[in-house]
Amino acid sequence: MTQRKRLSQGKAASAPRRSETLMGEEEDDDIPFTQPSTSQVQKGLEKLTPAQVDQKTAEVVQYFLMKDQKKIPVRRADLVKHVVKEYRNIYPEIMKRTARTFEQVFGLKLVEIDFKNHVYILINKLETLEGAPVRSPSNPKMGLLFVILSVIFMKGGAVKETLVWNTLKKLRVDPGEKHEEFGDVKRLVTDEFVRQRYLEYVRIPHTEPLEHEFRWGQRAELEVSKIKILEFMGELHDRDPQSWSQQYKEATTPSSSSQPSTSSQR
């Protein structure tokens, strides 16, 4: 049965899931997936033609692109069940090629954000620049997100939701009202941005009425440059970014997750 998915914005290369539209393909998909060993992968590769492996890699790439369009993380279990299927014995090789394709062709990086449940996202290796002549529909949302991430970062990494709502209200973006550009602002911030892993919206225990706090999500940690935020703040308040010593220190400390590169030369 063709899965009905919600309308995507900024429609790009429509990449249909040929594998998902195949009906009645009863694979042994309920057997939990375990990583094959290197020798198993080798043996598996010997039995397949290069064209077959390329084809399967292409399908995996398409699947990721489709999910990434909506910024939905990909679970390994779904990937194996719906796309990789009988090629599961060479799964590591396919993933290796997929990652390489994303880096070399798309400028995207395949990152595992959940090592227990094996969940992947694609992050942008290229820095988001101002003044792009072709504006994608998601740009205004990213602007709003950037403001929220800035507030959180400047306040040390976690803020009460009320602070975020008040900040937005000052910008005439009222979570209580339907916004011309963003629609249901509260849903965008607490649902969409959270599902996309840009934000975390966490309950504060023992609060009455229930309050939440916002933190940076995993995707933001990987994609958004903290230095850029400080530079933006510096311009906004006419201050030297270094004057926020605490934040500057955090922004310049190399972390385990790589910050996006600035315009690299080729």
Added chain:
Amino acid sequence: MSRPMGDSHRRFLQAMMAKGIINEQEARALHRHCCDAHNAHCAPDRLDEFIDVISSHLQPMFMQIRKGMSEEDGLPYYALVNMAETDVTRMSSDYADNELELFRKTMDLILGSETGSVSSTDILNSADSLQTKKLKKSETEHLLSRLVMDKWLNEKRGEYTLSTRCIIEMEPYIRTMYQDQVKLCHICHNIVFQCQICENPTCGIKIHNPCVARYFKGRAEPRCPACDDFWPHEIPEVRRLQSQSRR
């Protein structure tokens, strides 16, 4: 042997993925922007070559940046297309089975028409006879606006036509599935929908409106290039890029 991709190519590709389709002017501006961003040399007349590098690397993924002409304004457009599917199932991740069926029916109607367009009334009528789940009038209207928003169809005064993106992406499919009905423009030899037709019943050649504008430009007495009969239709103006702003 295809040239390696640089960050400028990747940035261009990412922009294409976000937009789906851009016109030539946008493509040139984007090309300049991407090259500047990565300190790469930008040769404005090498845009197609630049795009070919990207396409050659997309080929193993059955994707391509393909160039085509808009039937509306006659300008070149670049679309990121998926070549893996040979059917409308390329849209299947966003539309339900009955919605795809309606889209196919809309295409049938457009291909069967002389004008390359179909009225919303005719589409609504065909929604009644779907083999998969039926669509209500409101659902059909909502579906049509989604198809327009997703750039599969264009709508003008209640008439629906195939969008430039749709034509560029589905050309191979259309040529195959509608072999008997599909017509080619006499001037540019690409598939044609919205056009002018030679009135001579033994001739009947079709020419895209922009192709008419270009071909007959400056001619005092326009004549059919195939049968030499007088060309009775009004010759449109050639669309210029810079000056004619619609605002």
